[in-house]
Amino acid sequence: MSGGDKLEFEIRPNPAPVAAADRAALLANPGFGRVFTDHMVTIRYADGKGWYDARIEARAPIPMDPASAVLHYAQEIFEGLKAYRTADGSVTMFRPEANAARFVASAQRLAMPPLPPETFVDALHRLVELDREWIPEGADGSLYLRPFMFASEVFLGVRPANEYLFVVIASPVGAYFSGGVKPVTVWVSPDYTRAAPGGTGAAKCGGNYASSLVAQAEAIEAGCDQVVFLDAVDRRFVDELGGMNVFFVYDDNTLVTPPLTGTILPGITRDSVLALAAEAGHRVEERPISFADWQADAASGRLREAFACGTAAVITPIGQVRFPDGEFLIGGGEPGRVTMALRQQLVDIQRGVAADPHGWVDRVL
Numbered sequence: 487m488s489g490g491d492k493l494e495f496e497i498r499p500n501p502a503p504v505a506a507a508d509r510a511a512l513l514a515n516p517g518f519g520r521v522f523t524d525h526m527v528t529i530r531y532a533d534g535k536g537w538y539d540a541r542i543e544a545r546a547p548i549p550m551d552p553a554s555a556v557l558h559y560a561q562e563i564f565e566g567l568k569a570y571r572t573a574d575g576s577v578t579m580f581r582p583e584a585n586a587a588r589f590v591a592s593a594q595r596l597a598m599p600p601l602p603p604e605t606f607v608d609a610l611h612r613l614v615e616l617d618r619e620w621i622p623e624g625a626d627g628s629l630y631l632r633p634f635m636f637a638s639e640v641f642l643g644v645r646p647a648n649e650y651l652f653v654v655i656a657s658p659v660g661a662y663f664s665g666g667v668k669p670v671t672v673w674v675s676p677d678y679t680r681a682a683p684g685g686t687g688a689a690k691c692g693g694n695y696a697s698s699l700v701a702q703a704e705a706i707e708a709g710c711d712q713v714v715f716l717d718a719v720d721r722r723f724v725d726e727l728g729g730m731n732v733f734f735v736y737d738d739n740t741l742v743t744p745p746l747t748g749t750i751l752p753g754i755t756r757d758s759v760l761a762l763a764a765e766a767g768h769r770v771e772e773r774p775i776s777f778a779d780w781q782a783d784a785a786s787g788r789l790r791e792a793f794a795c796g797t798a799a800v801i802t803p804i805g806q807v808r809f810p811d812g813e814f815l816i817g818g819g820e821p822g823r824v825t826m827a828l829r830q831q832l833v834d835i836q837r838g839v840a841a842d843p844h845g846w847v848d849r850v851l
């Protein structure tokens with residue numbers, strides 16, 4: 487593709503899609519990330535040629551040479567967003583152009599070619615249109631979209647690859663919380679960090695997750711749901727969870743979240759919450775908060791609520807915090823009022839129930 491030309495997709499409908507009755511059975515209880523739709527998007531890239539061979543076709547395994555660069559040096563990035571079926575029967579996505587922009591930023595950090603944002607959004611639209619029967623009905627379900635890109639060049643030398651594959655797959659998901667929103671218990675990792683200054687913390691890359699898994703396993707071992715990472719330099723300040731950003735709600739109507747200094751993933755949910763909270767009359771602050779202050783402010787009662795946020799679980803109250811020397815509750819371990827109000831407001835905008843003054847909702851069908 488030369489600059490400015492629109493990349494056309496070749497569409498080859500799956501000749502053997504899942505039968506309607508089987509699909510309905512899968513959609514009844516899809517869980518998270520186990521059920522997939524009939525199609526996938528693929529677009530290739532080669533140095534000198536640019537992006538080419540854009541297709542939507544039957545979802546299938548991707549044949550790979552064992553020397554494909556990604557298998558050795560982990561040059562891979564991804565995104566995650568959802569398509570919704572709204573009350574009036576339309577199909578929408580939430581802020582896909584923000585995911586497209588972040589995908590460009592992640593690509594740049596991993597020395598990969600940026601996919602034009604319009605191609606990224608176009609690919610999502612095409613896939614959602616073709617696989618629309620896979621979007622669960624009802625107020626809780628959605629179609630989770632997973633765009634990703636990896637180095638496909640067959641070469642063991644250490645340098646940025648000169649061939650890449652961009653792929654989008656889609657997975658129907660049910661309510662993240664079956665039986666209502668439950669506060670999570672988080673584990674503050676004493677040994678592991680997620681991202682250092684100058685590292686890849688602000689890029690959405692698989693490697694960040696690979697290095698966080700041992701800490702997440704430690705959290706589970708300690709009877710917790712999720713791990714919280716402290717900053718890699720002083721081991722004092724709260725960065726974020728393994729895959730979610732974190733907010734603190736104080737008794738003086740202030741919401742605080744750690745600033746984007748390069749070690750934190752710039753969440754689109756985080757950004758949306760900052761806007762909604764300010765509009766709701768809260769004071770919002772992006773500033774470092776130390777684990778010592780978190781503990782002291784929870785004990786004094788100044789800290790009323792804390793929550794984690796990200797696309798998958800939207801907004802999740804944090805009820806309890808554990809670390810090697812002890813544990814403490816936040817807000818008596820119950821979901822907080824501000825947390826739940828922000829959650830409802832965000833979900834209502836995403837589902838087309840509430841007005842969308844920011845133009846965040848992107849209509850697909």
Ligand SMILES: *Cc1c(COP(=O)(O)O)cnc(C)c1O
Pocket residue numbers: 566690726727728729730731751752753754755756795796797798
């Ligand atoms: C994706 C992600 C988030 C949340 O980002 P959203 O755009 O809100 O889904 C937060 N932290 C990490 C490490 C992530 O990978």
